[in-house]
Amino acid sequence: MAASPLVRARGVVKRFGKNTVLDGVDLDVAKGEVVVIIGASGSGKTTLLRCINLLETYDEGSITVDGTEIGFRDGAGGGRRRRSERELAPIRADIGMVFQHFNLFPHLTAAQNVMLGLTKVRGMAKAEARKLAEQWLSRVGLAEKFESLPSQLSGGQQQRVGIARAVAMGPKVLLLDEITSALDPELVGEVLSVVQQLAREGMTMIVVTHEMTFARDVGSRVVFMDGGRIAAQGSPNDVLVNPTQERLKSFLARIEFRQH
């Protein structure tokens, strides 16, 4: 009935040496869906996210975005070969990512941070890129900050530039990696409301977070990872409010405890 999922992971395995971080992950994300991944640290949630735009390579299995296999291409002899940097660049351009530590380019202004990908990857003319960058920065509430360097911005403002930089590229899917964990508590709200707005507009997102209220409010689905596998998933209500699984219950209990 539904069209094929925008992001599809099948049997994804990732090892760091002898340590298996992802142990056969299957995940489908439909267009317009907001999938929130929760789990203890070391559960593999960030690694899974980083595999989707191949900041981390995976060893087995398959991840496709809009039908394109991310990590591999078909080899000459029928097998598959890892994609080269050259093949990856245009694939990554269609997958947005926002980082825990913002990772803004410190030598560029807010506007230039957003423009870099537009001019160098999308091949836009400078004036056109400038206009789009200003549009996006205004939409995340930074109309006064086009010319500011990252060092002149607060954490919350930097992260909103980070979001503008990712969405201005017009990505098919947006990956958010604990984007509020490096922020002071009073700055979390301004960043999450931007994400909420994007969710309402139908942006497909995969979100790794520790903010359970946020997971409940914007998630169309919540996925609980444990030991490199998906241990439970379902509607925010099923997973967060009425959990049945023991590990999930104890994880949520610990989180709840911290939040009060």
Place this chain on the structure above:
Amino acid sequence: MIAATYAYIVTNFPFLWQGLVVTLQVSALVVAFSLAGGLALGVAIVYGPRILYWPIRAYSDVIRSIPLLVLIFFVYYGLPALQVQISAFWAAVLALSLFKTGHVIETVRGAIGSIPPGQNEAGKAIGLGFGQRLVYVIFPQALRRFLPPWLNAVTDTVKGSALVSLLGVVDLMQSIQQVIGRTYEPLPMYLYGAAIYFVINYTLSSLSRALEARFAYIRE
């Protein structure tokens, strides 16, 4: 004595000038070659495949552990033994370039290595290719850390180029030696030479300080 020295310098000025030109030529060539070589190998040692790491590491460590003078003699007297004929000028340039490349590799490695890995990842995430990430993301940030030690190395090159006089290349140092040979006035002539080296290198280090201040705004 001062008047007499002044007269030597004036009469010998065209000859001394020619020596200065050679010193500047050697220095400029060495700076250019070592910058090109050191940049390529420095980038390769940080981002290159494992196979490249050890040969570059070995080259850099060995070359930086040999006295420059030994290297100069080795190239000048050693290459002809391998049937490679090379003039004293180019032997000097080659030896100095090999030496300086080792230092530039380390400077590049340190400067690039100081950029947080998140910068490279952010560049990847918006679809920049490897070369684009270097040019637009990594190098502009690494420049601030690269310039001071590199300009220091440039002044070292100018000073080190005096060693080429030992191969008979008529650079500033050698031309001074030869004027002394004719006039038997070593002290004033060495003072004159020291003054010229000082002017060149002091200008370079002032430039270095100015550039450092210019790029201080880049912070992580």
